[in-house]
Amino acid sequence: xxxxxxxxxxxxxxxxxxxxxxxxxxxxxxxxxxxxxxxxxxxxxxxxxxxxxxxxxxxxxxxxxxxxxxxxxxxxxxxxxxxxxxxxxxxxxxxxxxxxxxxxxxxxxxxxxxx
Amino acid sequence: xxxxxxxxxxxxxxxxxxxxxxxxxxxxxxxxxxxxxxxxxxxxxxxxxxxxxxxxxxxxxxxxxxxxxxxxxxxxxxxxxxxxxxxxxxxxxxxxxxxxxxxxxxxxxxx
Numbered sequence: 001x002x003x004x005x006x007x008x009x010x011x012x013x014x015x016x017x018x019x020x021x022x023x024x025x026x027x028x029x030x031x032x033x034x035x036x037x038x039x040x041x042x043x044x045x046x047x048x049x050x051x052x053x054x055x056x057x058x059x060x061x062x063x064x065x066x067x068x069x070x071x072x073x074x075x076x077x078x079x080x081x082x083x084x085x086x087x088x089x090x091x092x093x094x095x096x097x098x099x100x101x102x103x104x105x106x107x108x109x110x111x112x113x114x115x
Numbered sequence: 116x117x118x119x120x121x122x123x124x125x126x127x128x129x130x131x132x133x134x135x136x137x138x139x140x141x142x143x144x145x146x147x148x149x150x151x152x153x154x155x156x157x158x159x160x161x162x163x164x165x166x167x168x169x170x171x172x173x174x175x176x177x178x179x180x181x182x183x184x185x186x187x188x189x190x191x192x193x194x195x196x197x198x199x200x201x202x203x204x205x206x207x208x209x210x211x212x213x214x215x216x217x218x219x220x221x222x223x224x225x226x
Contacts, residue, residue: 034214043119043206043217044158087158102148102171103215105158 003027004088009110012082018075020109022088025069030092033064034103035073037084044087044105047073078113085110117141119218121207127224128197136192136221138207147190148208148215149182151175158206164190197225 005023012018024033034049048055048062050071055062061074075082085108120139128134140147149161162172164182181193190209194201202225207218 036215038158041152041204041220041222043208043219044215045217046214049214102160102163102173103150103158104160107157 003090003104004106006086006088006106006109008107009112011112011114012075012078014080014113014115015077018078018082018111018113020073020075020086020088020111021070022073023070024088024090027068027090028092031090032092033062033068033071034089034091035060035062036087036089036103036105037082038087038108039081039084044103047086078111080113080115083111083113117216119207119209119216121205121218121221123221124219125222125224127226130199130225131196134194134197134223136194136205136207136223138190138192138218139188140190140207140209141216142188144209144211144216146170146210147182147184148210149192150206150208150217151203152206152220153200153203161192161205194223197223199225201225 032049032051035047036044038044048057048060050062050064064071087105087108089103122137147164150158151161152158160173162176162182163170179195184190204220204222206220208215
């Protein structure tokens with residue numbers, strides 16, 4: 001089972017920031033927080049990941065609480081094309097050699113960006 | 116930007132028939148995966164493949180399923196005798212040491 005809890009759905013106005021929360025209270029010290037999204041039955045798309053520091057890339061920002069029990073994905077200026085299901089996944093880093101790496105998807109948050 | 120390519124995009128097959136879903140992962144990636152998503156349900160892990168062998172598989176991946184990387188570029192998923200409940204989107208993914216790249220999927224419809 002997924003080790004994260006996310007709201008089932010959220011709405012956001014176009015051009016505004018979308019803040020998607022995720023609870024992962026049982027996260028282990030060596031587990032990262034990964035975010036993926038899936039636009040209407042397309043393949044899941046990687047967004048961002050982090051361990052404990054806040055991270056930012058061209059798509060989004062990831063804010064992780066100091067106790068690492070929760071995080072927030074921020075899309076700074078949501079567009080209609082950001083309408084998707086957003087998945088928060090915790091697992092050990094994939095930046096090492098070895099055979100592990102399968103992702104366990106939960107139900108995610110369905111984000112609807114409205115004009 | 117490099118892509119994971121899956122063919123066909125949609126396949127219809129009769130129950131009991133064998134089907135092969137094809138994937139071309141990104142060329143320098145080391146790890147390969149198949150996931151599936153039944154309509155309206157979660158994305159589910161099927162199998163991972165590394166160093167020319169299966170490294171992990173889920174309980175879904177029973178004896179009816181097999182994977183191959185026959186020529187160093189293609190990565191295939193075979194279902195020997197399809198059942199109605201195999202109808203789903205099947206996603207291939209690959210990765211280097213870091214994060215995943217997923218393909219756009221094959222929609223398998225078993226009739």
